[in-house]
Amino acid sequence: xxxxxxxxxxxxxxxxxxxxxxxxxxxxxxxxxxxxxxxxxxxxxxxxxxxxxxxxxxxxxxxxxxxxxxxxxxxxxxxxxxxxxxxxxxxxxxxxxxxxxxxxxxxxxxxxxxxxxxxxxxxxxxxxxxxxxxxxxxxxxxxxxxxxxxxxxxxxxxxxxxxxxxxxxxxxxxxxxxxxxxxxxxxxxxxxxxxxxxxxxxxxxxxxxxxxxxxxxxxxxxxxxxxxxxxxxxxxxxxxxxxxxxxxxxxxxxxxxxxxxxxxxxxxxxxxxxxxxxxxxxxxxxxxxxxxxxxxxxxxxxxxxxxxxxxxxxxxxxxxxxxxxxxxxxxx
Numbered sequence: 001x002x003x004x005x006x007x008x009x010x011x012x013x014x015x016x017x018x019x020x021x022x023x024x025x026x027x028x029x030x031x032x033x034x035x036x037x038x039x040x041x042x043x044x045x046x047x048x049x050x051x052x053x054x055x056x057x058x059x060x061x062x063x064x065x066x067x068x069x070x071x072x073x074x075x076x077x078x079x080x081x082x083x084x085x086x087x088x089x090x091x092x093x094x095x096x097x098x099x100x101x102x103x104x105x106x107x108x109x110x111x112x113x114x115x116x117x118x119x120x121x122x123x124x125x126x127x128x129x130x131x132x133x134x135x136x137x138x139x140x141x142x143x144x145x146x147x148x149x150x151x152x153x154x155x156x157x158x159x160x161x162x163x164x165x166x167x168x169x170x171x172x173x174x175x176x177x178x179x180x181x182x183x184x185x186x187x188x189x190x191x192x193x194x195x196x197x198x199x200x201x202x203x204x205x206x207x208x209x210x211x212x213x214x215x216x217x218x219x220x221x222x223x224x225x226x227x228x229x230x231x232x233x234x235x236x237x238x239x240x241x242x243x244x245x246x247x248x249x250x251x252x253x254x255x256x257x258x259x260x261x262x263x264x265x266x267x268x269x270x271x272x273x274x275x276x277x278x279x280x281x282x283x284x285x286x287x288x289x290x291x292x293x294x295x296x297x298x299x300x301x302x303x304x305x306x307x308x309x310x311x312x313x314x315x316x317x318x319x320x321x322x323x324x325x326x327x328x329x330x331x332x
Contacts, residue, residue, distance in 0.1 A: 004028045005092035007085065008038070012077035020079050027092045032069075048076060050096040054166075057090070060155055069093070091191060094165045101167030102127075107191045114233040120167070124236040128164045132185040133244050135172040142247065143254040144178045148265050152180030160184050189269035196238050197230055197271045204229075205271055206288045212295055220299045227303060238270065238296070239304035246300045259294055267293040 005027040010020035011034060023034040023045065032048040033040075048069065056068045065080040067090055080086040091107035098104040102120035105113035105128055113126045123130060136142060157180055163170040172181055189196070197205060204226055212219025227235060245262050252258040257265075267289040296303060 005089065006038075006040075007089070008081075009034070009089065010079040012079075020077075025089070027089075027096070030096055032093065050093060051100055053097045055090060055094055055097060055162075057086075060158075069097075094162075098166050103165050103167030106161060106165055106188055107193065109193055110196065110237055111231045111233040124233060125240055126188070126233075126237065127169070128188050129185070129237055129240060131169075131172060132181050132188075133240060135176060135181050136178065136185075137244060137247070141178045143251045145254065145256050147178055147248065147255045147257055148182045148186065149257060149261065150179045152177065152183035156180050157183050157187065161187065186265070186269075189266070192269065195269055195272040196234050196241070197227075198234070199272045199274045201226070201229060202271060202273045205292050208295070209288060209291050219295065220302055223295060223299075224303050239300075241266070241270075242296050242300040243304055245297045249297065259297060260290075262297060263290045263293040270296070 005025075007025060009023055009025045011023045011025075012018055012020050023036065024038040024040075026033045026035070026040050027050075030049060030051050032050055033044045034046055034048075035042055035044050050069075052071060054070045056070060058064060058066055065083060065086045067078055067080075067086060069076040069078070078089070080089060095104035095106065095108045099116055102117045102122060104116070105126050110126060114122065114124065117123075117127055136147070141147070156175060160170050160172070160175065160180070161184060170176075176184075205223070208219050208223050208226070211222055227238070230238070245266065248255065248257055249259045249262055252261075267286070270293050271289050273285045273289070
């Protein structure tokens with residue numbers, strides 16, 4: 001795994017007298033390595049191989065912020081300072097622990113999750129995306145007031161998240177409701193290491209705004225061509241999401257989620273600017289990202305035709321695209 005997570009954790013010592021001692025932790029590849037000080041070049045105190053281990057947490061309401069790593073031979077006990085700190089470490093660790101089972105998608109790049117899930121019969125988008133949208137795309141749920149705006153049951157969201165993390169297939173029909181499942185979907189997108197459209201393409205996409213203002217047709221055509229530069233699994237995920245959001249906003253009289261509201265909610269996860277270094281720049285970016293998202297949702301049928309998906313990374317499905325379009329696509 002290319003992502004590296006570091007920070008301070010308290011780890012329980014071994015021996016007759018056990019206590020929690022502060023350790024500098026580095027999570028990289030398939031290992032958790034811990035040190036006495038925050039110097040990864042110093043000699044480590046120990047290394048834990050993560051694949052195949054199980055993560056357990058205390059019941060809801062426990063304020064110790066503990067979690068355990070368990071396998072058949074041993075158990076490792078850890079403690080964090082805050083709830084958010086524990087969530088950060090659990091996401092990083094579980095993305096490695098449960099990878100062999102097709103899990104660990106929260107906090108993992110979309111293309112990595114899709115590749116893992118295919119071994120277990122997965123499709124072209126992460127299972128959590130397809131299952132959440134499949135659940136919400138229902139005549140009763142899609143018109144429910146506040147969809148994607150009102151929060152769901154926090155406890156159930158957390159339980160469903162861990163089920164997906166462990167490679168399980170939770171029954172959303174039995175355990176979910178509109179706001180809980182929409183909260184789960186937003187949570188998945190929020191903790192992605194990068195936006196659905198890679199942030200490296202930020203400048204290219206926001207440049208389309210001016211073109212679209214002058215000539216909307218040309219702006220949409222430019223965006224359609226630019227979308228072919230993103231990883232195939234990201235394209236397919238964006239296609240499914242924007243197509244569904246277009247449908248959601250057609251029921252805005254009932255659900256109160258029009259194009260403006262949906263763009264506010266989803267623009268931060270569809271495209272990010274990693275280069276924003278001050279508040280003024282961030283505020284300017286918000287409006288740009290919102291406009292890009294509005295263009296995508298409004299023109300989803302043009303940008304993401306129903307008969308077209310991308311195959312393996314950046315390879316077009318040659319059976320569904322005509323020769324002219326292949327000429328354009330091959331130029332990127």
